[in-house]
Amino acid sequence: MKDAVYRSHVLVCTGTGCSSAGADSLQVELEDQIAQHDLTDEIKVIETGCHGFCEKGPIVVVYPEGVFYCEVGKKDIAELVEEHLLKGRVLEDLLYREPVTEEQIPSYHDIDFYKKQQRIVLANCGKIDPENIDEYIANNGYEAAGIALTKMDPGEVISEVKNSGLRGRGGGGFPTGNKWEFAYNTKSDKKYIVCNADEGDPGAFMDRSILEGDPHRIIEGMLIGAYAIGADEGYIYIRAEYPLAIKRLEKALSQAREYGFLGSDIFGSGFDFELHIKKGAGAFVCGEETALMASIEGKRGMPSPRPPYPAQKGLWDKPTNINNVETFANIPYIIYKGAESFNSIGTENSTGTKVFALTGKIKNTGLLEVPMGTTLREVIFDIGGGLTGDNEFKAVQTGGPSGGCIPAGYLDLEIDYDSLLEVGSMMGSGGMVVMDEDTCMVDVARFFLDFTQSESCGKCTPCREGTKRMLEVLERICGGKGASGDIELLEELGNHIKDTSLCGLGQSAPNPILSTINYFREEYEAHIEDKYCPAGVCPELAGAYMIDEEGCVACGQCARACPVDAVSVQDNEIYVIDEDLCISCGACEEACPVDAVTQG
Amino acid sequence: MKSLEELKELREQVQKDMKTRSEKKMPEIIIGMGTCGISAGAREIMKTVIEETEKRSLDVKISQTGCIGMCEKEPLMDVKLPGKERVTYGELKANDVKKIIAKHVINGTVVDELAIARLEE
Structure with a gap:
């Protein structure tokens, strides 16, 4: 322990999120630059754990001012040391910008992402050196x-x-x-x-x-x-x-x-x-x-x-x-x-706070801690910053692969152990995956079941055999071979597996399927009866793309973008897509400069 | 660790190093560290400030700022006590810093002969 007091502490997040975004090299560069300016005795560099705002990593916080820099790159370090640490000028380009107002926000506490949080478990995370x-x-x-x-x-x-x-x-x-x-x-x-x-x-x-x-x-x-x-x-x-x-x-x-x-x-x-x-x-x-x-x-x-x-x-x-x-x-x-x-924090039967890991189609991917009883809307829109792009919110999956999907109608649900169970999901460990309108709920159910099925240890029959059979049914539905009665079969299997499995893995594995059937049954029906995937995700079922004759300017960009040569030109003035060849990848839609390509 | 008292003693000792990250209001000392300030000797001033606050175990925030235009009067140093006006001192030497810390920062009396500007908040 050095007795001397440093006038400034520079905290570099070296959690896994920020490290993968390049924080490792920042610290070395910082110390180099600080030494070059002969500031080693005045400024201390500290590695911290996760601040939670992983979306904006790597994160660097400078004390005593408490200035919060985000998305800091190695190339920014020289300027940061010279301007901020030596001359005391805040680097405005590296400050966090509020997405709505475009306002630059220098201090930690004023950022919406942190304002609504209450940190007990994460109180020290990002603020102390975990190795000291x-x-x-x-x-x-x-x-x-x-x-x-x-x-x-x-x-x-x-x-x-x-x-x-x-x-x-x-x-x-x-x-x-x-x-x-x-x-x-x-x-x-x-x-x-x-x-x-x-x-x-x-x-x-x-x-x-x-x-x-x-x-x-x-x-x-x-x-x-x-x-x-x-x-x-x-x-x-x-x-x-x-x-x-x-x-x-x-x-x-x-x-x-x-x-x-x-x-x-x-x-x-x-x-x-x-x-x-x-x-x-x-x-x-x-x-x-x-x-x-x-x-x-x-x-x-x-x-x-x-x-x-x-x-x-x-x-x-x-x-x-x-x-x-x-x-x-x-x-x-x-x-x-x-x-x-x-x-005194939280709700009557769920006291204290809960840490959630927010991922999926959300602006502020990261870690947050809120009192129990906070609504899903506050977590997703106020803290999470809403969805990426202009897409509409469709559902949030809570509780990991064993939880359920909660639709938009429940956005004002106050999160606690019991309320989540009531709507067919669970608290789980606190994962929250946000989904938008481009997400196919049948595909989501298939994804999570694919995970639990391969993680099943195989000791008890309901879990080992049951999840396997359910996955087969789901794959059939996603592949366009769903038959009537499949939904009922999934429900029957799911309920049996829940009731008879030995441990929590099997008892909760059907949750994603049962909750998506409950809230998005019409999507399952569209897959099975109309052989159509409304979100355009399942490749076998996504509608073929079409070119609007009126709009087409015959530039040919769609034909060049198509990976399977399904687009051809007719009479040198209009392009058409061969439905049989089209794999619904959407490359032509992206390539079209006049938005003449649509999905049928 | 043999007792709760031993832990408390240790904590007081280690808290000293953490106060830079404290969020409570404390006196601020701001040093002009633009090119003009540095060439006029602001680094010496900074070092003296750090030494003095350490020696006297003061709870102060030390920060720096760029050129504010009064290059003629560099090195410049501002003292801002919580709730009080911000006072700028100019043409400083290391000894002046000790005086300002003793009189202004600790006792709250502005050192008139060194002050060159006052800024109401």
């Missing part, structure tokens, strides 16, 4: 653990968590305090606590970002949980395809050991705790708690029937408590600020 335990401590880190271990007994910790109303953030929504109580009440000489960081939903990246941006928060949450249930050993189960999160977690663990937040006699309380990382190979089913434990034990990752619940017989047959990353990340806040402070 001191910065976590400076923001009151580990104090909640200190209070719990030295001033509260385990029963008090559990009742505080129960009073907070915190529910599992991994998807199930089971009350966390009750889960802890079960594990606490089971008598045993050895107990385990496990953090489920096996984030597998397509389009979801909140757990990864928390681990990358604020790893000590998870360690502290687990430490408090371990003390509450009486576990002296814990595992963080994380997928190997999150290399940055693993690296930062490893570093955080070794710092926590060095400072004595892990090890023996923590805070002089006599409580011992040790924590390990277990890397998973990325099987979706290992996010299911019994399969996850099997995987930690070195067995094949397959679920087993409950009861016995992990709280009775878990890892190596010892009582075990498993919570999701985001659940643990809420614990320090609850202990530090108190249950009342937490349950």
Whole structure:
């Protein structure tokens, strides 16, 4: 630790999103330039985790002014150092522009994307150096653990968590305090606590970002949980395809050991705790708690029937408590600020906040945290900035591949565990995929089922065979070979699979299909009866393209663009498309300068 | 970590380094760092400001600005206390900086003999 105070801190986001947009080279370039201007003693460069605004990455924030630069490139660094850091002039070209007003906004808090958020779990993400335990401590880190271990007994910790109303953030929504109580009440000489960081939903990246941006928060949450249930050993189960999160977690663990937040006699309380990382190979089913434990034990990752619940017989047959990353990340806040402070946020039965990963056809792709009870409209239009292009909103898919699609009629739905279930979807881990009018709902259902079907572990028949058969039916419908009765067959199969599968994977896999049938049945019918895909996505069913005789100026650009030579010229003055050859790729429509090409 | 008190002590120590990122209102010192300012010795002024605030453990925001047109009077330095007028000091030497910090930043009295402009907010 250098004692000197720096007059300016430059925070560079090196989360996975910004790194892939080129943030890695920024930091090196920054330090080079700062050294060239002899500012090394005055300005400190800090790598942070994700700010959530991934759409605009790489992100650089300059303190003390708090100026927020986005889409910063390596070529911008020299100017940034010379103009801003040396001469104090803000680089207006790099500021965020509000899409509606075109106004340039220099400060973090004034950007719409951040204005409507409330950050508990992500409070430190993007603001501290995740590889420096001191910065976590400076923001009151580990104090909640200190209070719990030295001033509260385990029963008090559990009742505080129960009073907070915190529910599992991994998807199930089971009350966390009750889960802890079960594990606490089971008598045993050895107990385990496990953090489920096996984030597998397509389009979801909140757990990864928390681990990358604020790893000590998870360690502290687990430490408090371990003390509450009486576990002296814990595992963080994380997928190997999150290399940055693993690296930062490893570093955080070794710092926590060095400072004595892990090890023996923590805070002089006599409580011992040790924590390990277990890397998973990325099987979706290992996010299911019994399969996850099997995987930690070195067995094949397959679920087993409950009861016995992990709280009775878990890892190596010892009582075990498993919570999701985001659940643990809420614990320090609850202990530090108190249950009342937490349950005053959100709705009656879903307290606190929720982190969502917003993806799909949305302007501001990224990570956001809002109080429970925020409406879908606020999330998608106010924070997310609305849809890309001029397209209309069609549906939002929540809860990952196991969730459902919610149509525009429910945009004013207040998001919480129960309201989402009522409309046929679920909270899930917090993925949100936004779809516009160019999205075919049958194709979406097929996509998600293709995922769950290939991730099915094959242990129970309904999931192994059922998802396979459902996928076959969907592929048939998308391929133009759908028959009447297919919709009813899908509904019947879906409901059976939900009722009879062994674990959450099978029990929720039919959700995307059942919810799209429920809300977009006419699209299925168009596919089956009219052999037509209204969104023009399914290649076998998309209508052929046609050229309007009146509008055609015979420039020939469509013929040159066509990859299958389906466009030919007649009498040297008009172009026509051969319907039999047309593959409905739309290249001619894009090429036409006078908009004479339309899809039939 | 052997006690909660030990953690609190450590926190106070490490918070010092984080205050640059603090959002609370504190006195601001702004140094003219245009080409004119730098050639007149603004870097020396900046270094002295950093040293002094560190020595006295002051909660201040130090920032810099470009040329404001009064190149003749460089190096320039502004002091802005929360809720007070912004005062510009000119033709500064390192010793003047120490005086301004002691009198103006800490005690709130403008150093009249060095001040060249005042700007009401």
